[in-house]
Amino acid sequence: MLHSPDQPGTVIVIGGALKADSQAVWQRIVDEAGGPGSRIAVFPTAAYEPARVAAQIVASLNRCGAQADVVPIAPHLAGVDLQATLNDPALIARVAASRGVFFSGGAQEYLVDTLQPDGRDTPMLAAIRKVAQAGGVIAGTSAGAAVMSRVMFRDAMDNLAVLRGQWRAGQEYDRGFGFVSPQLLVDQHFLKRGRIGRMLPAMRALGYPLGLGVDENAAVVIRGSLLEVIGGSGAVVVDLREAVHDAALPVFNLRGARLSYLDHGDRHDLATGHTTPAEHKRREPRIEPGAAGFEPATRSERYFLDILGEGCFLAAMVQLLQGAFEEVKGLAFRARLGRAEEAGDIGFEFRLHRGPGLAGWHSAARGCEEYTVVGARLDVIPVRVAEPLFTPLTAEQPHVVPSVARS
Known part of the structure; x- marks a missing residue:
């Protein structure tokens, strides 16, 4: 209560x-x-x-x-x-x-x-x-x-x-x-x-x-x-x-x-957890990823390399609501400046995923893209990030792109 x-x-x-x-x-x-x-x-x-x-x-x-x-x-x-x-x-x-x-x-x-x-x-x-x-x-x-x-x-x-x-x-x-x-x-x-x-x-x-x-x-x-x-x-x-x-x-x-x-x-x-979307959104179809016949608005998959970056978390919530995948992930990490910094290689993976009751609304009636997202689930998992995170590709380590067969 x-x-x-x-x-x-x-x-x-x-x-x-x-x-x-x-x-x-x-x-x-x-x-x-x-x-x-x-x-x-x-x-x-x-x-x-x-x-x-x-x-x-x-x-x-x-x-x-x-x-x-x-x-x-x-x-x-x-x-x-x-x-x-x-x-x-x-x-x-x-x-x-x-x-x-x-x-x-x-x-x-x-x-x-x-x-x-x-x-x-x-x-x-x-x-x-x-x-x-x-x-x-x-x-x-x-x-x-x-x-x-x-x-x-x-x-x-x-x-x-x-x-x-x-x-x-x-x-x-x-x-x-x-x-x-x-x-x-x-x-x-x-x-x-x-x-x-x-x-x-x-x-x-x-x-x-x-x-x-x-x-x-x-x-x-x-x-x-x-x-x-x-x-x-x-x-x-x-x-x-x-x-x-x-x-x-x-x-x-x-x-x-x-x-x-x-x-x-x-x-x-806050007491009941009930959300009432704005009237102009209620004129639009309710988005329910778990419902039969749900058609995703996008089928592209994006991993957010800086989930705490400007606007990224909202973009991830919207992707979860109207995308094709049950889970959207992103990383929160900053490389340590010196070896003395504690937990310098510790980062956190944010995993947004669908659960019972995930729903939302979308409207452009006011001249901009507006969303309501209700009931997204989130896990935050500590991870150890390798250092260096990447190494430059050299001539001795060629990168081969597999060919794609065409029908």
Whole structure:
């Protein structure tokens, strides 16, 4: 059973790199805050250029009818006494009376170190929680999205290092703000940066049954257990409730993870696992690889040599859904730079495979290729990669291409 935070508000998780003209996302934030005239407090706390970033966010929200203003709390904000502003009773009261809060992108450690030092809520963070408890909206992009779960990635940019177990509390991961269910781990820039590679071991190690990876220029609107995807890309829902691992292996491994990909207009209930595709997709035939008479859209086979590369994981899920093969594989590996690096020859093979219930939808009705993939299964198998991975072909080692008989 999924447990949600004790608050009636809405959380909007934006995967980063949100375009200023992403009207659907900005408008939804304003609508969830109460519509035209709603006061939204913008926190540029995570930003390296807080004044510039805050001005852009305020402009985008106000174009949609909000009355957004900046809360000048940021380590990089020139001419502001950070601690005095952070503890200003009038500013705290103003935030608490808002109908929405928006956290900018940047570095999430600035957010937690400023608003939740040593894991303790400041009065300002308590005021933000009052907004959520009163039914307001809490939104954040990139770093502002990372802080939404009870544990967050603090500075874990190397997916392969996390797969190899090279991450530490307080450094690569840390305590977040916990605005979503304590059973849900949130990550951002997800497909663009191949962050399935760090989410899976984190979920396994930290005891998360569910994960939500939001891609760039996309947002997920969360109300309790209900998710809705909006924007120009999508999100991956990861479910480890039936997954197993081999404790005898010395590194991360996993079998039987269940994954779904959702994009604009798709809805998903984390409690039931039920997905409702967008209306324009429901007008198209449902794709069921296990059904009688299934005709694959492609019969080509592709092995993904960099499964964590930009967009590769989604391409693999789509290939699994509409291709001719029961399994799609890819490798996550980086050659070691020196012999001293631990586990330098250890890589991970990602094996997406079909299971009961795999289904999906495809539509080009909105002028772009959109997919929903529900119920893909994933195994992550540690492998030892030979070094060198290849050797140059020489004249003494001719490569003979077998002839193909023609009929």
